[in-house]
Amino acid sequence: MEPAPLLTLRGMTKAYGQVVANDAIDLTVGQNSIHAILGENGAGKSTLMKLIYGVETPDAGEVVWQGNPVQLTSPAEARRLGIGMVFQHFSLFETLTVVENIALIVAGPKAALAARIRELGQDFGLDVDPFAHVHSLSVGERQRVEIIRCLMTEPKLLILDEPTSVLPPQAVGLLFDTLRRLRDRGVSILFISHKLDEIQALCDCATILRGGRVTGRVDPRAHDAHDLARMMIGRDMPPPMQAEPHPVGEVRLELAALDHAPDDPFAVGLSAVSLRLHAGEILGIAGISGNGQAELAKLLSGETRLSAARCDEVRLMGQGVAHLDPAARRALGFAFVPEERLGRGAVPEMTLADNSLLTAHPLGLLKRGFIDRRREAEFTAACIRDFDVRTSGPDAEAGALSGGNLQKFIMGREISLRPKVLFVAQPTWGVDIGAATAIRQRLVQMRNEGVAVLVISEELEELFEICDRIQVIHKGHLSPSLDARNTRAEEIGRWMIGAAGVAA
Amino acid sequence: MIPRLIRRDRASLRMAVLAPLLALAAAILVNLVLFLAMGKDPAAVFYALLLEPFLGWSSFSEVLLKTGPLLLIAQGLAIGFRAKVFNIGAEGQFILGAIFASAIPVYFPQATGGWIWPAMLVMGALGGALWAVVPAFWRVRLNANEILVTLMMSLIAAQVLNYLLLGPWKDPQGFNFPQSVMFQYDAMIPILLPGTRVNLSLLLALLSAVLAWAYMQRSFGGYQFLVGGLAPKAAAYAGFSESRAIWLSLLIGGFAAGLAGAAEVAGPIGQLQRGISTGYGYAAIIVAYLGGLHPIGIVASSLLMAALYIGGDNAMVSADLPVAAVRVFQGSLLVFYLAAITFVRFRLVWPIRKGGAA
Numbered sequence: 001m002e003p004a005p006l007l008t009l010r011g012m013t014k015a016y017g018q019v020v021a022n023d024a025i026d027l028t029v030g031q032n033s034i035h036a037i038l039g040e041n042g043a044g045k046s047t048l049m050k051l052i053y054g055v056e057t058p059d060a061g062e063v064v065w066q067g068n069p070v071q072l073t074s075p076a077e078a079r080r081l082g083i084g085m086v087f088q089h090f091s092l093f094e095t096l097t098v099v100e101n102i103a104l105i106v107a108g109p110k111a112a113l114a115a116r117i118r119e120l121g122q123d124f125g126l127d128v129d130p131f132a133h134v135h136s137l138s139v140g141e142r143q144r145v146e147i148i149r150c151l152m153t154e155p156k157l158l159i160l161d162e163p164t165s166v167l168p169p170q171a172v173g174l175l176f177d178t179l180r181r182l183r184d185r186g187v188s189i190l191f192i193s194h195k196l197d198e199i200q201a202l203c204d205c206a207t208i209l210r211g212g213r214v215t216g217r218v219d220p221r222a223h224d225a226h227d228l229a230r231m232m233i234g235r236d237m238p239p240p241m242q243a244e245p246h247p248v249g250e251v252r253l254e255l256a257a258l259d260h261a262p263d264d265p266f267a268v269g270l271s272a273v274s275l276r277l278h279a280g281e282i283l284g285i286a287g288i289s290g291n292g293q294a295e296l297a298k299l300l301s302g303e304t305r306l307s308a309a310r311c312d313e314v315r316l317m318g319q320g321v322a323h324l325d326p327a328a329r330r331a332l333g334f335a336f337v338p339e340e341r342l343g344r345g346a347v348p349e350m351t352l353a354d355n356s357l358l359t360a361h362p363l364g365l366l367k368r369g370f371i372d373r374r375r376e377a378e379f380t381a382a383c384i385r386d387f388d389v390r391t392s393g394p395d396a397e398a399g400a401l402s403g404g405n406l407q408k409f410i411m412g413r414e415i416s417l418r419p420k421v422l423f424v425a426q427p428t429w430g431v432d433i434g435a436a437t438a439i440r441q442r443l444v445q446m447r448n449e450g451v452a453v454l455v456i457s458e459e460l461e462e463l464f465e466i467c468d469r470i471q472v473i474h475k476g477h478l479s480p481s482l483d484a485r486n487t488r489a490e491e492i493g494r495w496m497i498g499a500a501g502v503a504a
Numbered sequence: 505m506i507p508r509l510i511r512r513d514r515a516s517l518r519m520a521v522l523a524p525l526l527a528l529a530a531a532i533l534v535n536l537v538l539f540l541a542m543g544k545d546p547a548a549v550f551y552a553l554l555l556e557p558f559l560g561w562s563s564f565s566e567v568l569l570k571t572g573p574l575l576l577i578a579q580g581l582a583i584g585f586r587a588k589v590f591n592i593g594a595e596g597q598f599i600l601g602a603i604f605a606s607a608i609p610v611y612f613p614q615a616t617g618g619w620i621w622p623a624m625l626v627m628g629a630l631g632g633a634l635w636a637v638v639p640a641f642w643r644v645r646l647n648a649n650e651i652l653v654t655l656m657m658s659l660i661a662a663q664v665l666n667y668l669l670l671g672p673w674k675d676p677q678g679f680n681f682p683q684s685v686m687f688q689y690d691a692m693i694p695i696l697l698p699g700t701r702v703n704l705s706l707l708l709a710l711l712s713a714v715l716a717w718a719y720m721q722r723s724f725g726g727y728q729f730l731v732g733g734l735a736p737k738a739a740a741y742a743g744f745s746e747s748r749a750i751w752l753s754l755l756i757g758g759f760a761a762g763l764a765g766a767a768e769v770a771g772p773i774g775q776l777q778r779g780i781s782t783g784y785g786y787a788a789i790i791v792a793y794l795g796g797l798h799p800i801g802i803v804a805s806s807l808l809m810a811a812l813y814i815g816g817d818n819a820m821v822s823a824d825l826p827v828a829a830v831r832v833f834q835g836s837l838l839v840f841y842l843a844a845i846t847f848v849r850f851r852l853v854w855p856i857r858k859g860g861a862a
Contacts, residue, residue: 326740343735348735349515350730354727371727
């Protein structure tokens with residue numbers, strides 16, 4: 001007789017205001033199974049996991065756990081039943097050691113806990129020093145601590161929310177080994193992802209979500225990526241647009257051995273960062289987040305300035321600009337799309353029209369220091385039209401737009417400045433596949449028109465798709481330039497964890 | 505069954521207009537209970553507090569007289585508040601304005617000519633702005649919190665005033681009272697409405713409202729202030745200077761408060777004395793917020809607050825209300841307003857009873 005499924009959800013529904021994040025979702029997770037939840041950003045994956053882990057309570061629906069109906073009213077209740085969750089953003093105290101972090105959740109003397117941590121580490125390939133301080137650990141090690149912390153409570157079901165998004169390619173394989181061992185020892189896993197190849201490599205079952213509904217239940221090993229993608233996005237996957245080699249022009253942006261120690265003690269310092277960006281090329285900066293990308297971006301944009309004596313450490317169009325503010329750099333032909341759209345790239349409480357003014361005011365939107373409302377509205381309407389921003393119009397508040405639409409608006413505004421250097425950080429973060437493709441195509445088009453394009457991204461596939469060259473940032477160091485067409489992902493991965501270049 | 509706050513798609517204009525009225529209603533209701541508990545007749549209190557100031561030309565002209573300084577100071581403060589630069593020290597800047605303006609008649613008591621009162625206004629505005637230089641400098645230089653520095657500067661200003669009135673500036677024929685000489689005729693701002701004490705400075709205050717409106721609602725400079733207040737990172741991203749916003753906010757606030765202080769000594773008071781301000785600098789904070797930090801709204805709220813001043817005096821005399829009760833009314837008005845403006849961006853949603861739908 002078939003054993004009762006571990007977890008069954010029937011008709012789970014959750015709405016936030018007008019938005020129905022989960023609409024009557026059914027889900028069955030078997031024993032000893034690695035079950036994928038596949039969907040685009042905004043498909044409702046995270047909401048569903050929060051319902052299972054008791055962070056949110058459903059508006060309707062029932063939960064059956066090992067054959068018994070249960071109410072998941074809190075994470076504590078979920079943990080008591082045997083459900084553990086590893087969040088995408090870790091919840092560890094950086095100033096404490098591994099064992100101290102775990103002691104916050106699990107009772108017991110520290111020596112016993114440390115022994116247990118070592119034991120779990122050996123059993124499941126989760127090697128980590130129990131007495132290391134968390135701030136000294138790599139992202140992959142921190143993830144192991146999170147997983148160990150869940151395993152201490154001996155869960156029957158482990159939920160992992162986009163666990164590979166923070167890992168370099170090499171570490172992904174190790175994580176998968178761990179997950180398979182867990183499955184063989186009787187722990188089922190809910191694996192949330194939007195990466196098709198990972199799901200095909202790891203999972204025996206997949207539930208696909210789109211727009212808050214289930215659009216497919218399949219064995220991912222029996223389907224090819226195209227079928228899965230179609231179920232996920234509702235149409236055929238847009239073909240990737242490989243950037244063709246293209247002759248490059250003069251150097252537009254140059255960093256020469258830039259050192260920077262930020263005031264903020266938690267920020268990453270940069271050391272000897274060098275790059276050269278030419279007209280008509282796309283240079284990608286790869287790397288795991290938190291390795292100095294944010295600091296580098298601020299130095300390039302002018303949100304962080306150096307003293308006038310060091311002005312030549314950042315050169316734009318052949319001119320030393322390290323001491324100039326963002327407006328002055330923009331006047332030289334620099335445009336920047338930051339990774340935080342709300343509150344940095346746009347003011348959420350202001351209308352799109354007023355957000356146009358933020359950087360596009362030199363385009364004749366002012367008349368003797370006063371705002372020309374008519375020109376402002378015209379500019380904004382053109383931006384909305386040309387860049388396919390789905391919104392009610394220039395009067396909509398920026399905060400009311402979806403992430404992808406706001407990104408298209410900000411991209412449009414910055415491209416309208418006709419920059420000579422366009423710098424985009426995380427161009428497609430939280431953007432659905434259709435919009436992401438449009439944004440990437442636009443970047444390639446800019447390059448073909450002779451613009452120098454710099455892209456910071458954590459998505460390696462994205463960088464390989466659009467970039468001519470890639471440099472990798474790790475702990476504030478920037479790797480030498482690598483040719484995107486002749487470099488394998490594994491090599492980029494070695495630079496991402498700082499393992500490359502040491503011998504060379 | 506606890507209702508939840510849900511963010512609106514966009515700010516509700518209707519609620520923005522309704523919020524001060526709701527706040528007034530709530531303040532009346534709560535203070536009604538307070539007055540009853542104090543054994544006062546609420547009808548008589550509210551009549552004296554809210555209606556009497558508007559009944560009769562002489563009391564209404566006094567309302568207009570108080571509106572002037574409140575309007576002027578609040579317009580200056582509101583510009584800074586919208587940039588999230590919190591100048592709480594308008595009281596001190598007001599006092600410095602009065603002192604600077606008084607320097608002319610104190611040192612030149614015999615001088616005559618039409619230049620005197622305009623010069624006093626200019627001196628006053630400079631004095632107020634000068635007093636705001638200190639907090640602006642420390643905020644930009646050392647990131648010292650401007651709320652604390654401006655507040656402490658107010659205490660210093662009060663002591664400077666005491667020193668001058670008890671020492672060098674004391675009227676020799678003043679029977680040792682801590683006050684300056686009475687100012688000469690040319691040191692007084694001309695009367696605007698004959699038969700009242702309302703002078704030309706009221707027009708200045710109204711002009712400040714027009715200027716503030718043009719600056720904050722129409723100019724790019726005002727826009728930069730708004731961005732700095734709403735999203736400091738966006739201002740940094742765009743390259744709007746934060747130090748510029750801090751300097752301008754505090755200088756404009758000090759300038760306006762100093763001007764109001766000058767207009768007070770060169771107007772209804774006519775000399776420098778300890779009681780030149782009856783808390784205008786603090787009341788103007790309430791006025792600025794009650795007016796939604798909007799130049800037009802502030803015109804209405806300054807009129808309301810001025811009426812409360814006059815009404816408060818009335819209530820103290822006719823309904824035997826202690827001055828603290830008047831302050832409580834003013835304060836509760838602000839508290840309720842701050843609660844009410846939540847609903848401009850949020851709406852209340854009551855949970856739907858479960859079970860019915862399934």
